[in-house]
Amino acid sequence: MQKITIFFSLLLSLFCFRLSAQNHVKWETHFDAATSEIVVNAKIDAKWHLYSTDNAENLGPVPTYFAFPKQKGLKLQGKIKEQKPIMAFDPNFGATVGYHENWVEFRQKVKIKKIKSIDFTVSYMVCDDAQCLPPIEVPLQVKMN
Numbered sequence: 001m002q003k004i005t006i007f008f009s010l011l012l013s014l015f016c017f018r019l020s021a022q023n024h025v026k027w028e029t030h031f032d033a034a035t036s037e038i039v040v041n042a043k044i045d046a047k048w049h050l051y052s053t054d055n056a057e058n059l060g061p062v063p064t065y066f067a068f069p070k071q072k073g074l075k076l077q078g079k080i081k082e083q084k085p086i087m088a089f090d091p092n093f094g095a096t097v098g099y100h101e102n103w104v105e106f107r108q109k110v111k112i113k114k115i116k117s118i119d120f121t122v123s124y125m126v127c128d129d130a131q132c133l134p135p136i137e138v139p140l141q142v143k144m145n
Contacts, residue, residue, distance in 0.1 A: 024048045024126045024133070029142040032107075036077075038118065038142050040066070040106040048126045052085040052098030053106070060093030062135045064124040066108065074118060077109035092127050117143045 024045040032039050044050050055063040066080050083105055085098030110118075118141065125135040 023136065023138075025050055025124065025138075027122065027138060027140055029140050031142050031144050033145045035107075036110060036112070038108045038110055038120075040108075040122070040140065040142075042100070042104050042106070044100060044102055044104070044126070046102070047128045049090075049099040049101060049128070050104065050124055050126055052100065053080060053082055054085070055097050059095045059097050061090065061097055061099070061127065061132070062123070062125040064106075064122065066106065066120060066122050068108070068118070068120045071115070071118065073113040073115045075111040077111060080106050080108045082106045090127070091129070092132055112144065115144055117141055 025048075026043040028041045028043070030039050031037070042050055051061040051063055053064045053066075055061060057063060064082075068074070068076055083100070085100055085104075087096060087098050089095070090097045090099070112118075119139065120141075121137050121139050123135055123137045126133055
């Protein structure tokens with residue numbers, strides 16, 4: 001029985017590793033005290049696209065979405081901003097969509113009071129010219145300076 005449990009644990013670990021290896025986006029966060037903004041940088045693997053926050057959901061690709069849970073001492077100011085996306089026809093969806101390649105920065109202006117860190121999530125999907133991976137949600141944290 002113990003061997004079966006170990007086998008399934010190893011199988012689950014390999015499956016989780018495979019999913020994380022297919023992530024194709026590395027996320028970094030920091031707080032810009034001068035502008036009072038949460039800054040989120042996404043480094044995107046070569047040949048992959050990360051979709052814009054402004055894409056309509058009915059176009060096909062899942063737009064990148066940041067979820068900031070309500071937290072005492074935190075107030076969001078406006079919507080998250082991103083660098084100008086590439087607008088192009090995407091053969092995966094048969095529509096013109098906005099996406100980013102290689103690297104993109106997102107910024108969320110905030111008002112904070114007595115907060116040491118903010119936990120939030122980003123939901124997104126990535127595609128290359130031949131395939132799309134299922135949407136993924138990644139927990140992020142930014143520490144205040």
